[in-house]
Amino acid sequence: MTDIALNPAAPASARPARRDIGLKRRYAAERRFKLYGITAIAIGLFFLVALMYSVFSNGYTAFWQTEVNLAINLDPKIIDPDNKRATDPNVLLTANYPILARNALAEKLGVPTTNKPAMRELGKLFSEGVRGQLRELVVANPSLIGTTQSVWVLTGADIDSAFKGQIDLTVDQTRRKVSDQQVEWMNKLKGEGAMSQRFNTGLFTYGASSRPETSGLGVALIGSLYMMLIVLCLSLPIGVAASIYLEEYAKKSRLTDIIEVNINNLAAVPSIVFGLLGLAVFINFFHMPRSASLVGGMVLTLMTLPTIIIATRAALRAVPPSIRAAALGVGASKTQMVFHHVLPLAAPGILTGTIIGLAHALGETAPLLLIGMVAFVANAPVTPLDPSTALPVQIYMWANEAERAFVERTSGAIIVLLIFLAVMNITAIILRRRFERRW
Amino acid sequence: MSIFMVLVIVMAIATAGYFIGRQRAVSKEGGNVKPHSLPHYHGWWVFLASALPAVLFIAVWAAATGVYLERSAIAELPTRTADTVIASQSLELGMVSGIARGLDRLSDAERANLPQTFAELQPLLASKGVALATEGQDYMIPIAVEWNRNTAWASSVGGIVAIVLALAGAVFGLSGVNVRARARNNVERIILGALIAASGIAILTTIGIILSMLFQTITFFQSVSPSTFFFGTVWDPRFAAAGSGGSQGQFGLVPLLAGTLYIAFVAMLFAVPVGLFAAIYMAEYASRSVRSVVKPLLEVLAGIPTIVYGFFALVTVGPFLRDLSAALSGGYAFIQAQSVLTAGIVMGVMLIPFVSSLSDDIITAVPGSLRDGSLGLGSTKSETIRRVVLPAALPGIVGALLLTASRAIGETMIVVLAAGVAANLNINPFEAMTTITVKIVNQLTGDLEFNSPQTLVAFALGLTLFFITLAMNIFALYIVRKYREQYE
Numbered sequence: 073m074t075d076i077a078l079n080p081a082a083p084a085s086a087r088p089a090r091r092d093i094g095l096k097r098r099y100a101a102e103r104r105f106k107l108y109g110i111t112a113i114a115i116g117l118f119f120l121v122a123l124m125y126s127v128f129s130n131g132y133t134a135f136w137q138t139e140v141n142l143a144i145n146l147d148p149k150i151i152d153p154d155n156k157r158a159t160d161p162n163v164l165l166t167a168n169y170p171i172l173a174r175n176a177l178a179e180k181l182g183v184p185t186t187n188k189p190a191m192r193e194l195g196k197l198f199s200e201g202v203r204g205q206l207r208e209l210v211v212a213n214p215s216l217i218g219t220t221q222s223v224w225v226l227t228g229a230d231i232d233s234a235f236k237g238q239i240d241l242t243v244d245q246t247r248r249k250v251s252d253q254q255v256e257w258m259n260k261l262k263g264e265g266a267m268s269q270r271f272n273t274g275l276f277t278y279g280a281s282s283r284p285e286t287s288g289l290g291v292a293l294i295g296s297l298y299m300m301l302i303v304l305c306l307s308l309p310i311g312v313a314a315s316i317y318l319e320e321y322a323k324k325s326r327l328t329d330i331i332e333v334n335i336n337n338l339a340a341v342p343s344i345v346f347g348l349l350g351l352a353v354f355i356n357f358f359h360m361p362r363s364a365s366l367v368g369g370m371v372l373t374l375m376t377l378p379t380i381i382i383a384t385r386a387a388l389r390a391v392p393p394s395i396r397a398a399a400l401g402v403g404a405s406k407t408q409m410v411f412h413h414v415l416p417l418a419a420p421g422i423l424t425g426t427i428i429g430l431a432h433a434l435g436e437t438a439p440l441l442l443i444g445m446v447a448f449v450a451n452a453p454v455t456p457l458d459p460s461t462a463l464p465v466q467i468y469m470w471a472n473e474a475e476r477a478f479v480e481r482t483s484g485a486i487i488v489l490l491i492f493l494a495v496m497n498i499t500a501i502i503l504r505r506r507f508e509r510r511w
Numbered sequence: 512m513s514i515f516m517v518l519v520i521v522m523a524i525a526t527a528g529y530f531i532g533r534q535r536a537v538s539k540e541g542g543n544v545k546p547h548s549l550p551h552y553h554g555w556w557v558f559l560a561s562a563l564p565a566v567l568f569i570a571v572w573a574a575a576t577g578v579y580l581e582r583s584a585i586a587e588l589p590t591r592t593a594d595t596v597i598a599s600q601s602l603e604l605g606m607v608s609g610i611a612r613g614l615d616r617l618s619d620a621e622r623a624n625l626p627q628t629f630a631e632l633q634p635l636l637a638s639k640g641v642a643l644a645t646e647g648q649d650y651m652i653p654i655a656v657e658w659n660r661n662t663a664w665a666s667s668v669g670g671i672v673a674i675v676l677a678l679a680g681a682v683f684g685l686s687g688v689n690v691r692a693r694a695r696n697n698v699e700r701i702i703l704g705a706l707i708a709a710s711g712i713a714i715l716t717t718i719g720i721i722l723s724m725l726f727q728t729i730t731f732f733q734s735v736s737p738s739t740f741f742f743g744t745v746w747d748p749r750f751a752a753a754g755s756g757g758s759q760g761q762f763g764l765v766p767l768l769a770g771t772l773y774i775a776f777v778a779m780l781f782a783v784p785v786g787l788f789a790a791i792y793m794a795e796y797a798s799r800s801v802r803s804v805v806k807p808l809l810e811v812l813a814g815i816p817t818i819v820y821g822f823f824a825l826v827t828v829g830p831f832l833r834d835l836s837a838a839l840s841g842g843y844a845f846i847q848a849q850s851v852l853t854a855g856i857v858m859g860v861m862l863i864p865f866v867s868s869l870s871d872d873i874i875t876a877v878p879g880s881l882r883d884g885s886l887g888l889g890s891t892k893s894e895t896i897r898r899v900v901l902p903a904a905l906p907g908i909v910g911a912l913l914l915t916a917s918r919a920i921g922e923t924m925i926v927v928l929a930a931g932v933a934a935n936l937n938i939n940p941f942e943a944m945t946t947i948t949v950k951i952v953n954q955l956t957g958d959l960e961f962n963s964p965q966t967l968v969a970f971a972l973g974l975t976l977f978f979i980t981l982a983m984n985i986f987a988l989y990i991v992r993k994y995r996e997q998y999e
Contacts, residue, residue: 093889098891098894099891101891101893101894102891102892102893102894104893105892105893105896105897106792106796106893108788108792109788109789109791109792109793109796110792111788112784112785112786112787112788112789112792113788113789113792113793113805113809115785115863116785116786116789116809116812116860116863116864116867117805117808117809119812119860119863120808120809120811120812122823122827123815123819123820123823123827123860126823126826126827127819127822127823130826309709310709310712311709313705313706313708313709313710314706314709314710314712314713316706317703317706317707317709317710318710321703321706322710330714331710331711331713331714333988334713334714334717335713336984336988337717337981337984337985338713338716338717340914340917340918340980340984341720341921341977341980341981342917342918342920342921342922342923342948342976342977342980343921343923344921344923344948344951344952344973344976345720345724345921345973345976345977346720347955348720348723348724348951348955348969348970348973349716349719349720349723349724351955352723352724352726352727352970353719353723357723374716377712377713377716378713381713405695405699406699407699407702407703431814434816435815435816435817435818435819436816437816437817437818437923437924438817438923438924438927438948438952441952441955441956442951442952442955442956444956446956464816464818464924467818467819467822468818468821468924468927468928471818471821471822471825471826471928479826482822482826483822483826486818486819486822489816489819490815490819493814493815493816497814
């Protein structure tokens, strides 16, 4: 305050000169200070934009996958050379389907099938996943054998990247993953309209795979869905019950004090510690299955519980005491007062808090790594006891893969996750705006 | 009789009890005496009296059966000798229960002439969809048969007792239905009990965290002395093959702790000025409309999962810093893609909204009269903020910063992807360092066995982390509580 203190040594004249209180300097400082604030906000927003841009520019292409249309002749001589399919069902399961696709492609491009090196190059144009695709087609309808079917087949990951322009084609062909010959074929097919980008449904249905083009979020989405259901079913009732006790029933005592401090501390415990708890207690002590979404859901429940309790208590506290007094006054018991009057009025706040807690749980990765959800799960889990992964864990696993196509998939998966989170948070905001009540 | 079946029967009895109880209460109304409770309270009381003891019994019985089965199986296993093939008793037990589960799926005819050797049994069970470990032994088969017999016995006895309990409870509840019976109070007492139990879960979680980690840590300290753990400067756990035990790794906490604190420090160095100035601007300068746009936008940063930040660091920030340093020095990239700086900056971005929204709340809570007084004396706005508002808000801000720092220390996914795994002890922020959380993840992902120091060390690390963050949180709460009154 010394700057603005009156200066007693100021000359006292008839028309006093303006005292120099350093206004210029101080206003400059004022502007600088304000600028710091604006810069800080700009830095924060810049990183938000950079992060979003990095994710979306890398990831939006993941929703389209390059496919090639082939007229595949389901030749019985190749599928079933010994003509035993009537007696041995394994014939159709183990047949060499990729050969069919390769021959179809060779025919389309006019490459003689006797040209072995060219055929090898050709075989890399489409994905190995064609085996499963054609097998499903034939097993479901064996009468197709011998006919020619027009099928959209996934291209290999490298061709997909090249088609999307993500591989620099100007460098020498020995230093990139697609050869000039393949690029030439690719452009030819593109010109004919036989190769194009189609919506990538596989991203949402496939399970884990070592090939980028046939790996997807199917298992992870189911796992995350199970976990969210478990978190909702466990943490909402337990959280609301605990808050009601602490807010409405508990008298101030040593015990309730301990519970309060405890809940506040649990809210700040690093999430990975909950993973250690789950590993030691649920898996090692209770022998629950590893990698199961049940265990994941329970760990996330314990992690979300403090958030929900804190939100619920705030919502209960916001209900004015007059409502309670009125209910008690007309003869309701305490339990009736809470469950018939206070709880319904607090419901929007509780719901908002729950959704935000769920959104938090959906994005949590670290505890799930410890309970074995980092698993290569190819088949969709049927029950919450089956091995599965979760959306953020899948992102983590893909982030560790080196191939370019996995970077794209990772970003695509992040976009899916962010969309889920955005929907949940916006729902919470709308609920709050719509039902928020001020007394 | 499966547990599920028994539960369904118990619930059916209890539900029937609810309706009969309510009906009875209705039929007893209408006299001169005013009924004490509404009819449905009588119904609920019968329901609870019937279902609650039975369900509790089922839970206890199931747990006890599991323990009993393991005990009796262990008693029958041959004594372990030096040349026992299977590495541990728990592994043996797992195989026996696996065989038992497989035998359960066989038809009666197959079970009648069961193969006596494991080699014959394995393909049979595999055809039923039960894959068994290859080193199963012949002696396990009779134990597994015995296991199944005991299971069947226990579940039928338990089921019958549970159903009898449910019936007895229903009869007891129904016999008490009376005009003046205090059914509502009984039901409310049980509700209160449930509420108390729910809030007890918070305490149970904490106790569970501490105990579970403590036990594993104590086991760890039996093979590695605490002093070499806490003061060791070399981290080299050396994944030993199961059972070999020959090579003993080195478990020094110091490099991990140093990395953790260093990265958290860099993150705070970035997040505190940015977050604090953003909060000051939004609380003191920004107009309502700017605030209503910028504040939610900054809070979006807090809602983004940490794995996304980790990926951002891995794919964008790390390579950018590496290329930048290469461009600056003309070829040699002195900043590694995975480095303290990368992890610190990205973690700092994540922390900005924590710092800014916590400080925003605290700054707005400083009473307006203090500002008015300062402005009235002629100070500019920034002088008011620096000399009046911030000192008033300081304890709260320090508390908020401590909470943020504890979050930085416990953060996992960013450092897993951006900080590297090499446990170096250096002060160059451009090199990779590693943190406690990274090592917990490293030690516990993949195949693991629960009795090697290589995995148990993760629990010792977790306990250390838990206590560091706990101390910071408690200290933060203490500061906030102690100085809060001063300006109110």
